Amino acid sequence: MAYSLLNRFRGTFMGVAIAESHDGILDFAARDSLIMMESAKSLIRCGGMDLRDWLPHQIATESGGISLATRLLALLPIILFYHEDEYWLEKQLKNAMNHLPAGQFKEADIMVIGWAIAHVLTKKRSAKTTINDLIKSIENAGITDDLIGKKLTKINGLLAECPSLATVGDRLNKNNHSESAAIYLALYCFLSTPEQFQISIQRAAQTHPEPNLTKLLTAALSGAYNSHAGITMTRQLMESNHLSPNRYNIQLITVADRLYATWLGLYSVDKHMEKNPCQRHMMMVTDPHQLVPPV
Numbered sequence: 001m002a003y004s005l006l007n008r009f010r011g012t013f014m015g016v017a018i019a020e021s022h023d024g025i026l027d028f029a030a031r032d033s034l035i036m037m038e039s040a041k042s043l044i045r046c047g048g049m050d051l052r053d054w055l056p057h058q059i060a061t062e063s064g065g066i067s068l069a070t071r072l073l074a075l076l077p078i079i080l081f082y083h084e085d086e087y088w089l090e091k092q093l094k095n096a097m098n099h100l101p102a103g104q105f106k107e108a109d110i111m112v113i114g115w116a117i118a119h120v121l122t123k124k125r126s127a128k129t130t131i132n133d134l135i136k137s138i139e140n141a142g143i144t145d146d147l148i149g150k151k152l153t154k155i156n157g158l159l160a161e162c163p164s165l166a167t168v169g170d171r172l173n174k175n176n177h178s179e180s181a182a183i184y185l186a187l188y189c190f191l192s193t194p195e196q197f198q199i200s201i202q203r204a205a206q207t208h209p210e211p212n213l214t215k216l217l218t219a220a221l222s223g224a225y226n227s228h229a230g231i232t233m234t235r236q237l238m239e240s241n242h243l244s245p246n247r248y249n250i251q252l253i254t255v256a257d258r259l260y261a262t263w264l265g266l267y268s269v270d271k272h273m274e275k276n277p278c279q280r281h282m283m284m285v286t287d288p289h290q291l292v293p294p295v
Contacts, residue, residue, distance in 0.1 A: 003227035006260050008121050009080055011231060013040075013256040015223020016073065017249050018231065019201050019215050032216065033073055037252060040077035040259045047262060049078060049092045055099050071100055072213070075110065076117070076220055081263055083118040090114075090141055108148045109180045111141065113217060116187060120224045127194035127225060130187075131156045151176075151184050159191055169207050182210040186217035190225070197222045197231045228253070 003011075016033045035058060042054040058074050078096055082089040093114050097107060115137045119130055131152050138148055151172070158168050168188055173181045189204040197219075204218035205211050223231060 002123070003229055005121065006257070007227035007229050008224050009260045009263075010228035010253055010256045011223035011226060012076060012080060012117070012220050013223070013252045014228050014249065015197065015201075015219035015221075015226075015231060016076070016216055017252050018197075018223075019204075019219035022201060022205060022215065032212075033252070035071060036073040036076050037255050039074040040080075040255045043077050043081050044255070044258050044262045048081065049095065051095060051099065054096070058100065072110065072113070073216065073220075074100065075114065077259060079114045079117045080121070080259060083121045086115065086118070086137060086140065089118055106145070106148075106180060108138070108143050108145050109183050111143070112138075112148065112152070113183050113186070113221075117221060117224050120221060127191055130191060131159075147175075152187075155184060155188050155191070158188060162192075165203055165206060173209070178209040179213065182207075182213040183217060185214045186221060189214065189218045190221040194222070194225055195230075197226050 013033075013036070016036060020033060038057040039054065042057055043049060046053050058071075075093060075096060078092050079089065082092050090111060093111060094107065097110060112134055115134055116130060119133045119137075120127075134152055135149055138152075154171060158171065169185065172184045172188065176184070185207045186204060189200050189207070193199045193203070200222045201215050201219050204215040207214045
């Protein structure tokens with residue numbers, strides 16, 4: 001089903017929130033996605049990536065004890081904001097990565113997850129072509145690391161073979177640092193069940209050695225693909241199992257809406273939202289070239 005880009009922005013944010021709630025993490029301060037929200041707020045304030053504003057908020061959030069691996073969530077709003085243009089996406093991600101500790105991540109590994117989400121958002125292809133699209137993006141970017149292409153080709157083979165999740169983990173963890181392997185495990189968990197958000201994150205949570213990171217990245221991919229509307233039923237099912245909605249989840253949706261409005265080029269986003277708070281869910285969204293000016 002074709003979902004609006006607004007719904008896909010929301011789905012990315014809510015996907016991460018639901019994945020966190022999957023472990024019963026309901027405390028606002030304990031959520032890894034706090035860094036994602038601060039990143040998005042900076043993009044909204046500045047109308048795009050401004051390292052002078054963005055970086056201090058990431059450092060301040062980091063002091064709360066967020067793990068090195070989940071700092072990848074800070075890059076998600078950047079991916080959403082620059083998803084249309086591979087050149088600018090690569091430039092802004094590298095700009096951010098140069099100022100954040102990368103741990104065991106390779107720059108190319110992070111670009112892979114960025115391009116994957118971007119391809120989902122642009123809806124250029126079905127989920128089945130994601131791996132081939134990623135390989136083309138790597139070639140276009142001039143990345144010469146042959147291991148990246150081999151990892152992606154291996155995922156294609158695993159998707160065709162459909163082995164056990166344990167076997168998938170063993171093969172993708174081989175010769176990979178744990179944090180780097182989580183990116184490729186997340187791709188597999190998403191692509192093996194692209195339209196089943198709940199199943200994707202449940203499988204991701206069973207992977208090793210970085211189940212939390214794998215689950216969060218899988219949720220971002222699946223949330224973007226299935227959109228906020230598409231994962232509504234999953235959210236309702238989780239709420240029925242004592243994971244009720246809270247103020248933080250509402251804040252995430254609000255920030256996703258404001259980020260989308262900023263991406264559209266709406267001026268004074270904060271003033272507009274404050275003046276018309278009830279209109280936040282009344283945005284009219286359509287594909288490009290569908291709005292025709294009156295004669």
